[in-house]
Amino acid sequence: MTEGEGTRRTPLNRERVLRAAVAFADGEGGGGADALSMRKLAQELGVVPMALYKHVANREELLTGMVDTVVGEIAPPAPGAHWKGAVRDRVLSARRTLRRHPWAPRVIEALPAPTPAMLDHLDAVIGLFRSGGLSADLTHHAMHALGGRLLGFTQELFTASPGPGPDAGAAAQLAARYPHIAEIAATAAHAKDGSAVGGGCDDQFEFEFALDVLLDGIERLHRAGWTSAAGDRR
């Protein structure tokens, strides 16, 4: 039990905590975020558990920060392609990034709200649809249908929670930072009043929309005699 490692390397930034947490979840025999405890992370950093609470409020905030770090690594979109190809590229780029952190989808799905980096990414994808000429209405449903695939995995992004939602001031700030999200949220396609992000949608409609797009697409492929051997991928 020597002190080792020199006394006080870096005074333990928030960023260093998050990077260590991501590295721990990445490694560690596939245990992922479940295997990550405040105590083990503290030990990894050579500090007492309580020291972590100076940089993250609690375990939930640690996980949120880890997700934001990982999602922030997603490469920016290639400029100026057709909207469909551009969305496709961005989704596959997100997938490449998240594949390096296999624990992330499960953590993301359990988040109470999207992180800023997630909102940046979603706003950018919405922008691609809109500049391709799709209506805000159709774009909204397309985002729901793609769901977690937007970040490269197949899950809900976040289940519609009946939480309090942002107040008017916070909503205005969000709208300024994420204009495309604000636009489709404001779309009155669904009867209820749309709060700034996520809330107020007709879950059942979104579910059936995506289901029917998939079933119709599969039917079309069937009628066309599609087979995977035919390199017909794209």
Next chain:
Amino acid sequence: MTEGEGTRRTPLNRERVLRAAVAFADGEGGGGADALSMRKLAQELGVVPMALYKHVANREELLTGMVDTVVGEIAPPAPGAHWKGAVRDRVLSARRTLRRHPWAPRVIEALPAPTPAMLDHLDAVIGLFRSGGLSADLTHHAMHALGGRLLGFTQELFTASPGPGPDAGAAAQLAARYPHIAEIAATAAHAKDGSAVGGGCDDQFEFEFALDVLLDGIERLHRAGWTSAAGDRR
């Protein structure tokens, strides 16, 4: 601390444990399965925690049993409709069932392997596609594209785990009980050898298949001037 409740009502079947666990996860202020601990469940049943271990090996087996109970509630398919409508009905029926147990999707997604009731359901859906004339190949990809939607939510059903897989004897048993699953698993559409369930798929191909079906469908709707107001749902 009186004994209350009469001494030894029912000697605590496995089924009674599972039903109590499902009821606990259903209620309890939205805590879901995370709020369910062996100790709390034991208290709910008026027994000492150790008593539960007579009926379930551990917490993981408890969760598996809970999922099997819930998925077993899914209504059987309506007979003799067109394959697309039949699949649609069965998926929406599954959704109605799982909506009553909002904790279930997260637990299902975390399962190491599908439960028997899940395999029954998946086998039945595959049967609907096949009797509609779709090839085993296309059906296989369709099942991946629908993913968790087959059970009424939007998630991966289970991430491809490189586990040991069933031995030859167990595989034969599975093939006898789930003939449709065995058939599409045996399909050599993907190069690797297909183990009885789930294993051996080309994740990237399946991801891109579903992504392209969705993007192509959205593009088609866009070109057709689709709008959600137009009651164009189905």
Next chain:
DNA sequence: ACCTGAACACCGTTCAAGT
């Protein structure tokens, strides 16, 4: 033979005591 209380090795987080 059966059941179970106490114990073990954890966990996130609090809080008062020590420097």
Next chain:
DNA sequence: ACCTGAACACCGTTCAAGT
């Protein structure tokens, strides 16, 4: 003022002791 050890209220599971 800052840091941290001990403590609190949990957890899943084991195991030996009691009937």
